[in-house]
Amino acid sequence: MNPPNQTPPAHVGMLQLLNGAHVSGAVSCLAQLGIPDLVEAGPKSAEDLATQTGTNPQALYRLMRATASVGVLAEGPEKTFSETPMSAVLRSNGNPSLRALAIMGGREWHGRGWAHLEYCVRTGKQALDDIYGAHVFEYLRQHPEEARVFDGAMTNLSMIDGPAVAEAYDFSGIHSIVDVAGGHGLLLATIMTRNPHLKGTLYEVPHVLEGCRTGPLTPVMDRCTLASGDMFTSVPAGADAYLMKHIIHDWPDDMCIKILKACRKGVKPAGKLLVVDCVIQPGNDFSPGKFLDLQMLIFPGGCERTDKQFRDLFAASGWRVNRIIPTAAADSIVEGVPA
Numbered sequence: 001m002n003p004p005n006q007t008p009p010a011h012v013g014m015l016q017l018l019n020g021a022h023v024s025g026a027v028s029c030l031a032q033l034g035i036p037d038l039v040e041a042g043p044k045s046a047e048d049l050a051t052q053t054g055t056n057p058q059a060l061y062r063l064m065r066a067t068a069s070v071g072v073l074a075e076g077p078e079k080t081f082s083e084t085p086m087s088a089v090l091r092s093n094g095n096p097s098l099r100a101l102a103i104m105g106g107r108e109w110h111g112r113g114w115a116h117l118e119y120c121v122r123t124g125k126q127a128l129d130d131i132y133g134a135h136v137f138e139y140l141r142q143h144p145e146e147a148r149v150f151d152g153a154m155t156n157l158s159m160i161d162g163p164a165v166a167e168a169y170d171f172s173g174i175h176s177i178v179d180v181a182g183g184h185g186l187l188l189a190t191i192m193t194r195n196p197h198l199k200g201t202l203y204e205v206p207h208v209l210e211g212c213r214t215g216p217l218t219p220v221m222d223r224c225t226l227a228s229g230d231m232f233t234s235v236p237a238g239a240d241a242y243l244m245k246h247i248i249h250d251w252p253d254d255m256c257i258k259i260l261k262a263c264r265k266g267v268k269p270a271g272k273l274l275v276v277d278c279v280i281q282p283g284n285d286f287s288p289g290k291f292l293d294l295q296m297l298i299f300p301g302g303c304e305r306t307d308k309q310f311r312d313l314f315a316a317s318g319w320r321v322n323r324i325i326p327t328a329a330a331d332s333i334v335e336g337v338p339a
Contacts, residue, residue: 026066027090028106030073031099035064036083036090039073043080096159100152107149109139113298126301136299141207151211154183154246161245162190164329165276171195174272178203178239180231180263181247185224187276188243189216192223201225201236232258237266245276245331249292250300253313260317264338273319273336276327278304288330310334 007013030036033053038044046061053060061079068075072090074082090099104110109128113136116127128136140147171177171191178201179188185202192200200220202212206228217224227236232255235242242263248256263273278289293304305313311321319336326332 023070024105026063027072028102029063030067030087031090031102032106033060034092035073035081036087036094036099037092039081039083039087040091043076043082045078045080049081096156098156100149101156104149104153107146109136109143109146117294117298120297124297127298135301147207151183151208155186155216157246158183158186158190161276161327161329161331162187164327164331165245165333166191166194168325168327169274169333169335171198174240175199176239177201177241177243178236178266179243179245180235180259181205181244183208184212184215185217186215187245188224189220191243192217192220199223199225201227201239203227203229203231203235231262233262235262235266238268239266239271240268241272241274242267243274243276248275248302248313249277249296249304250302252301252303253316256302256313257317260314260319260336264318267338269338271338272322273314275310275334275336276331277334278330279310279324279332279334280304280306282306315339 033055035049035053038049038052046064047057049055049064050057050060064073064081065075067073067087068081071084072086074084076082088094089097090102091097092099109132112131113127116130119125119130120127126135128134128139132139134142140150165187172195174195175197176199177188177191179185180203182188182202182204188200188202192198200223202209202217202224204212204226209226209228212226217226225236229235231247244259248259251259260273267273278287278292280289280293281287289304296302296304307321307324310324314321314334314336318339320339322335322337324332324334
């Protein structure tokens with residue numbers, strides 16, 4: 001054993017990092033099987049759960065024992081497994097819930113994408129273009145079940161990001177807002193619920209809007225409009241503010257400029273642009289955004305940006321960065337005003 005406060009040998013730290021892929025895969029499988037939902041009511045054995053999930057009891061026990069070793073589930077003396085705070089986050093009714101995000105991490109297309117990271121680094125091209133011959137968003141359009149998982153994962157993130165954005169930004173001076181590519185509308189619904197004066201528009205592609213009419217926006221639909229179109233060419237005009245969460249990071253600069261110019265054309269003279277994304281900080285400190293940036297390289301083809309990169313991007317689109325507002329989540333709100 002290492003003496004107290006002594007850094008472990010480098011090979012020990014590296015083994016821990018490499019084992020991260022195994023942990024992630026096990027957690028994803030646990031979520032896929034719905035085990036966290038099944039232990040909510042109380043401890044269950046692998047035999048009981050195997051019957052409910054149609055799995056092999058011995059294999060399921062090994063999966064649960066492994067996830068219990070990192071705090072996801074707790075194993076009792078009689079080989080029964082109970083809920084923990086981390087397994088509760090993987091329940092379908094968790095608040096917040098990260099079940100869909102965990103499941104997405106175990107999907108074949110997602111795993112194959114990360115396995116092609118070297119290809120992405122060597123070429124600067126996206127993995128799914130090479131694997132399936134289609135951009136990730138086109139792949140999802142062609143595979144509705146995978147799109148459902150992806151949309152659920154994005155909603156999971158909005159359960160965390162949405163309240164943080166609504167709390168960090170003062171919307172009192174804004175009366176109309178367009179959420180560009182806002183998914184099923186959880187972020188917009190969260191903001192509108194906290195700001196009863198606000199009228200909103202969810203702007204999405206038609207197949208995504210189909211899942212919005214009975215979703216998070218239902219309680220505020222008397223103040224909300226659903227609109228579809230191509231964000232690269234135009235957005236609904238005449239709003240006080242245009243909001244985008246985790247959209248700009250999906251695309252390279254030339255495509256982002258098209259989106260931002262469309263918002264600049266549509267915004268009222270004294271309007272605002274609100275881009276919610278990670279803002280990368282320099283230095284060697286750990287930041288989830290730096291690894292998310294790699295995912296952007298693998299899949300959509302965009303990137304996480306620094307303060308300067310945002311300022312340059314906004315300037316090229318007719319905007320000026322007014323301020324960058326941190327939130328309680330990992331994201332910041334980059335506020336733009338017409339230049």
